[in-house]
Amino acid sequence: xxxxxxxxxxxxxxxxxxxxxxxxxxxxxxxxxxxxxxxxxxxxxxxxxxxxxxxxxxxxxxxxxxxxxxxxxxxxxxxxxxxxxxxxxxxxxxxxxxxxxxxxxxxxxxxxxxxxxxxxxxxxxxxxxxxxxxxxxxxxxxxxxxxxxxxxxxxxxxxxxxxxxxxxxxxxxxxxxxxxxxxxxxxxxxxxxxxxxxxxxxxxxxxxxxxxxxxxxxxxxxxxxxxxxxxxxxxxxxxxxxxxxxxxxxxxxxxxxxxxxxxxxxxxxxxxxxxxxxxxxxxxxxxxxxxxxxxxxxxxxxxxxxxxxxxxxxxxxxxxxxxxxxxxxxxxxxxxxxxxxxxxxxxxxxxxxxxxxxxxxxxxxxxxxxxxxxxxxxxxxxxxxxxxxxxxxxxxxxxxxxxxxxxxxxxxxxxxxxxxxxxxxxxxxxxxxxxxxxxxxxxxxxxxxxxxxxxxxxxxxxxxxxxxxxxxxxxxxxxxxxxxxxx
Amino acid sequence: xxxxxxxxxxxxxxxxxxxxxxxxxxxxxxxxxxxxxxxxxxxxxxxxxxxxxxxxxxxxxxxxxxxxxxxxxxxxxxxxxxxxxxxxxxxxxxxxxxxxxxxxxxxxxxxxxxxxxxxxxxxxxxxxxxxxxxxxxxxxxxxxxxxxxxxxxxxxxxxxxxxxxxxxxxxxxxxxxxxxxxxxxxxxxxxxxxxxxxxxxxxxxxxxxxxxxxxxxxxxxxxxxxxxxxxxxxxxxxxxxxxxxxxxxxxxxxxxxxxxxxxxxxxxxxxxxxxxxxxxxxxxxxxxxxxxxxxxxxxxxxxxxxxxxxxxxxxxxxxxxxxxxxxxxxxxxxxxxxxxxxxxxxxxxxxxxxxxxxxxxxxxxxxxxxxxxxxxxxxxxxxxxxxxxxxxxxxxxxxxxxxxxxxxxxxxxxxxxxxxxxxxxxxxxxxxxxxxxxxxxxxxxxxxxxxxxxx
Numbered sequence: 001x002x003x004x005x006x007x008x009x010x011x012x013x014x015x016x017x018x019x020x021x022x023x024x025x026x027x028x029x030x031x032x033x034x035x036x037x038x039x040x041x042x043x044x045x046x047x048x049x050x051x052x053x054x055x056x057x058x059x060x061x062x063x064x065x066x067x068x069x070x071x072x073x074x075x076x077x078x079x080x081x082x083x084x085x086x087x088x089x090x091x092x093x094x095x096x097x098x099x100x101x102x103x104x105x106x107x108x109x110x111x112x113x114x115x116x117x118x119x120x121x122x123x124x125x126x127x128x129x130x131x132x133x134x135x136x137x138x139x140x141x142x143x144x145x146x147x148x149x150x151x152x153x154x155x156x157x158x159x160x161x162x163x164x165x166x167x168x169x170x171x172x173x174x175x176x177x178x179x180x181x182x183x184x185x186x187x188x189x190x191x192x193x194x195x196x197x198x199x200x201x202x203x204x205x206x207x208x209x210x211x212x213x214x215x216x217x218x219x220x221x222x223x224x225x226x227x228x229x230x231x232x233x234x235x236x237x238x239x240x241x242x243x244x245x246x247x248x249x250x251x252x253x254x255x256x257x258x259x260x261x262x263x264x265x266x267x268x269x270x271x272x273x274x275x276x277x278x279x280x281x282x283x284x285x286x287x288x289x290x291x292x293x294x295x296x297x298x299x300x301x302x303x304x305x306x307x308x309x310x311x312x313x314x315x316x317x318x319x320x321x322x323x324x325x326x327x328x329x330x331x332x333x334x335x336x337x338x339x340x341x342x343x344x345x346x347x348x349x350x351x352x353x354x355x356x357x358x359x360x361x362x363x364x365x366x367x368x369x370x371x372x373x374x375x376x377x378x379x380x381x382x383x384x385x386x387x388x389x390x391x392x393x394x395x396x397x398x399x400x401x402x403x404x405x406x407x408x409x410x411x412x413x414x415x416x417x418x419x420x421x422x423x424x425x426x427x428x429x430x431x432x433x434x435x436x437x438x439x440x441x442x443x444x445x446x447x448x449x450x451x452x453x454x455x456x457x458x459x460x461x462x463x464x465x466x467x468x469x470x471x472x473x474x475x476x477x478x479x480x481x482x483x484x485x486x487x
Numbered sequence: 488x489x490x491x492x493x494x495x496x497x498x499x500x501x502x503x504x505x506x507x508x509x510x511x512x513x514x515x516x517x518x519x520x521x522x523x524x525x526x527x528x529x530x531x532x533x534x535x536x537x538x539x540x541x542x543x544x545x546x547x548x549x550x551x552x553x554x555x556x557x558x559x560x561x562x563x564x565x566x567x568x569x570x571x572x573x574x575x576x577x578x579x580x581x582x583x584x585x586x587x588x589x590x591x592x593x594x595x596x597x598x599x600x601x602x603x604x605x606x607x608x609x610x611x612x613x614x615x616x617x618x619x620x621x622x623x624x625x626x627x628x629x630x631x632x633x634x635x636x637x638x639x640x641x642x643x644x645x646x647x648x649x650x651x652x653x654x655x656x657x658x659x660x661x662x663x664x665x666x667x668x669x670x671x672x673x674x675x676x677x678x679x680x681x682x683x684x685x686x687x688x689x690x691x692x693x694x695x696x697x698x699x700x701x702x703x704x705x706x707x708x709x710x711x712x713x714x715x716x717x718x719x720x721x722x723x724x725x726x727x728x729x730x731x732x733x734x735x736x737x738x739x740x741x742x743x744x745x746x747x748x749x750x751x752x753x754x755x756x757x758x759x760x761x762x763x764x765x766x767x768x769x770x771x772x773x774x775x776x777x778x779x780x781x782x783x784x785x786x787x788x789x790x791x792x793x794x795x796x797x798x799x800x801x802x803x804x805x806x807x808x809x810x811x812x813x814x815x816x817x818x819x820x821x822x823x824x825x826x827x828x829x830x831x832x833x834x835x836x837x838x839x840x841x842x843x844x845x846x847x848x849x850x851x852x853x854x855x856x857x858x859x860x861x862x863x864x865x866x867x868x869x870x871x872x873x874x875x876x877x878x879x880x881x882x883x884x885x886x887x888x889x890x891x892x893x894x895x896x897x898x899x900x901x902x903x904x905x906x907x908x909x910x911x912x913x914x915x916x917x918x919x920x921x922x923x924x925x926x927x928x929x930x931x932x933x934x935x936x937x938x939x940x941x942x
Contacts, residue, residue, distance in 0.1 A: 281524025305861025409768025
């Protein structure tokens, strides 16, 4: 039974349970809802919750865990001989999975009977061709071990699926039965339902925590895996970045970090003065009318997807810079993709970020401080420079740090605008590359996940995560502390 | 504060009405400072204008497509040698066999219009000739599809619109010039002369390019046929996943944190965690998706389902933050009144607070969705780039599970390809994407205007 139908049946059972629970409670109360402890709908909801929650919890867990169990079982059964030289168990297992899926497709398409798929021998049939006929392309011929493993995989999966269906349906029916049996007039249905809903709410709130744990675990495990294959010292202190998928790569992070910081620096050099002056002007000088038009317009820049900025860097800003600084102009720029290109465009992207954060912070400075300064005869600019900005400084520093963390984590602009060469250079018109750009390039190739060239992306991701997290925590701490100061 | 008058200034310091040097300097500094602010705002607006102009100047071309209007004779001796009308025989005729039909048609036009061109006498080598470069590689396939869907066409002469090759298209749009094709081996100045004549005669013209909006992507060789339609569906299914998951989870989490959570260390941890998650670089969510959904759970690569899950995790903090803000803005008197007439805490929240906070929640959700719609980086890692989205999903399940692209991923894909004709498509794709984003934001603003209540 497909998953979809199983879900629908459980949902149907829940609806039926709702009606039955509500009806039974009312009937036992003699049709007078005043006799009931709770409103009739709570009795129904109680049954529906008992039907749905355990069944769906089991379903989700089963769907997540079953592949892992099957994988381990089959993998353990796979004989050493099935793993060819220059291959790994993980690769063979992915073959097994693909063959198993192929057999499923073939059976579904009617090209094979279920019996045939379960007992076919690779010595007798050309599995690759037969699967190819139904549109499943396999990279190589299927060995007898792989085919047998695939058949075992299918058998286990089918058995698991059947067991799951039975268990889930039993849980749903059992829950419904229990709920209906408990639906008596003096049953405190509302309290039970509210407690259950409360736990559901708590569960939803923990999704955020689970996400963080997921991020940390997926980074940590793969990073450890990477450091087993490649020394951590060479990674953190190496000055050459030269991955080659044939092996013998040099994977030093320093050139990437340098590129990242250089580009972020240029971006901040563009965004901070413009954003800050714009915020000061809009909050201290501009008339209400100007502010109502200019502020949302500048904030439009923040709503534009980064891919648009990336394209803008690659196709508009790059060629423009080349015309000025390229071979026909100053002659210090070789290609349109360069640190300057990416930095400039990233700066544009960050302007609204800096300006609206600073705007909030400047507005939070109490008016009495301005009035005091103006009353002493200071001009407005003197008030801003000597009273408002110093008072707002910690918050503004926080805003700039948040912007910096944005710049460091930005991907699309550097992938399209900064070039691909990892180098340590001072010339802002050279092509350089960043941590994020290399994560993308190392993980989008066809390399298998076990090679250091692919795993390095996780170590890069870990570095990126730690840097941005540090900046964020620090910045949020500053901003929050500052806000409390005037509240 | 005092009634005492200021003693008259001694010494000749001049009139009060005439500012002294120091005052003038200070006033000048004031004016300068003000000007800097104005310039900064101006630069911000200038960048916005430059970005928009650059998008529309470069992208408008994608919505037009050059096409030839030619009477094609579907010759029976080529398409159905036995004349039996048997569909299998017709199917056995390969696409390139349709090329001569197009060639004959264009030659007929050349003779009819009496155009002098060396191409008319060009040698035909096998199935290809110099004239073929005027047409898209997809043109013969268009004819074949027509014949396969209606075999009755064989033997007739029908006027058909056939799309031009990307070079000819670029020439009509001003992207390709005689100088720029000097080193091009596909197209010569001779071709362009012929195109000029044909254009004067109305055989070739630009028209609205509906296929760009609804059509599938095409391979590297056929930029003139690339469209956004399939990627749009991919984005649609992804947004469906994001909406169905992030709205309930986000609202539930916010209700708990705002209304029920006790003030303790765990709640604090969750709160700090959410504000930090909102600032984690999007690419890190891509790594999470790759490691958890693809490596561990073996969900299909490039599937909108996986993309949707990753974007859900990314959007959740945004939705939670805005939902909490709108829950907070519902005054406590509402809760107190509900509790006062005997509602339980849960009833007070679900029956009274939540409905009143709904406009704010929806606004926040739409803005979160708009953000997710434009996000590219995590999609790169779960394989939604590099995939040619050439097939429409055939059903809801396959829409979620079959490999697909998404709008921003499709734009990135085009930006990476070498042919400048794809750049025009990329800009055009951005226009479509921005139209979607703008619509969503306008809806959010209208919702806020219409339903927002000030207490």
